Amino acid sequence: MPMLGLKIDVDTYWGMKNGVPSILQTLKEFNLKGTFFLSIGPDNSGRAALQLIKNPLFLKKMMWTNAPALYGWKTALYGTLLPAPMIALSFPQIVNDIIAAGHEVQFHAWDHRRWQDELSGKSENWIREWFARGISSFEKLTGKKPTAFGAPSWLIDDRVLAIIKEYNFDYLSCTRAKSPFIHEISNILEIPSDLPCFEEIDAQKGVSIISDLIKDGGIHVLPVHAEVEGGIFQNQFRELLRKAINMGIEIVPLKVIKDKLDVKTIPARKSKMELLPGRHSPCAV
Numbered sequence: 703m704p705m706l707g708l709k710i711d712v713d714t715y716w717g718m719k720n721g722v723p724s725i726l727q728t729l730k731e732f733n734l735k736g737t738f739f740l741s742i743g744p745d746n747s748g749r750a751a752l753q754l755i756k757n758p759l760f761l762k763k764m765m766w767t768n769a770p771a772l773y774g775w776k777t778a779l780y781g782t783l784l785p786a787p788m789i790a791l792s793f794p795q796i797v798n799d800i801i802a803a804g805h806e807v808q809f810h811a812w813d814h815r816r817w818q819d820e821l822s823g824k825s826e827n828w829i830r831e832w833f834a835r836g837i838s839s840f841e842k843l844t845g846k847k848p849t850a851f852g853a854p855s856w857l858i859d860d861r862v863l864a865i866i867k868e869y870n871f872d873y874l875s876c877t878r879a880k881s882p883f884i885h886e887i888s889n890i891l892e893i894p895s896d897l898p899c900f901e902e903i904d905a906q907k908g909v910s911i912i913s914d915l916i917k918d919g920g921i922h923v924l925p926v927h928a929e930v931e932g933g934i935f936q937n938q939f940r941e942l943l944r945k946a947i948n949m950g951i952e953i954v955p956l957k958v959i960k961d962k963l964d965v966k967t968i969p970a971r972k973s974k975m976e977l978l979p980g981r982h983s984p985c986a987v
């Protein structure tokens with residue numbers, strides 16, 4: 703049976719507050735379940751302004767995707783001129799709504815922005831602390847430990863894979879690889895997002911590009927962002943879901959894909975970093 707996993711990342715305060723309720727409404731109308739990967743702690747999005755100076759590709763993406771329309775102007779100041787608000791921790795009721803609607807909830811980040819911009823320069827202790835804070839707060843919010851981790855911006859390294867062993871995750875969704883594999887260092891199953899995000903491809907052709915990629919009858923994972931598919935691309939998201947349903951594709955949370963995969967037949971390897979089309983920094987693949 704062809705399957706499409708929905709990996710819904712929540713990266714910002716705006717996305718948690720506005721994007722998640724919009725996506726919940728869409729999934730309810732289509733009677734579908736997905737996996738929400740939550741950012742728990744501070745929204746330091748404003749620190750991205752520092753990236754504008756350092757990374758010309760980032761500036762290009764900001765202009766091209768009209769980032770202020772995506773996230774609102776306030777988001778651009780969090781962690782700089784405005785204090786960084788907590789993301790999921792500010793909205794326990796929305797977290798409850800996600801769970802009550804029957805969706806899978808997993809761990810995406812403590813501080814998404816700092817991981818994304820600063821991971822390579824941070825110490826192992828910083829990484830340990832980032833997980834300890836994130837996961838204990840996740841547990842307070844949801845009443846249980848996460849069983850999966852999806853790294854911010856699909857950015858991981860060998861230190862991360864070693865540190866997360868102690869959390870005994872059932873699977874990871876940390877890469878943009880083409881097919882599932884076992885992470886060599888941590889010995890954990892990787893269920894990658896193999897499809898492009900809407901904001902990486904031509905907005906007008908996005909639905910047809912993605913629906914062409916999923917019609918082969920295989921198992922695919924669509925990376926969704928609360929800020930995007932719960933905001934300016936909500937109509938395209940709905941159109942894609944409608945198309946996938948008409949194609950006979952079963953739309954599922956990632957844990958269903960995990961149960962479907964035969965781990966014994968999946969190869970073990972290391973991931974590597976690669977700059978994918980439409981992105982401003984390399985992703986693990």
Ligand SMILES: [Zn+2]
Nearest residue numbers: 711713854855
């Ligand atoms: Zn993210």
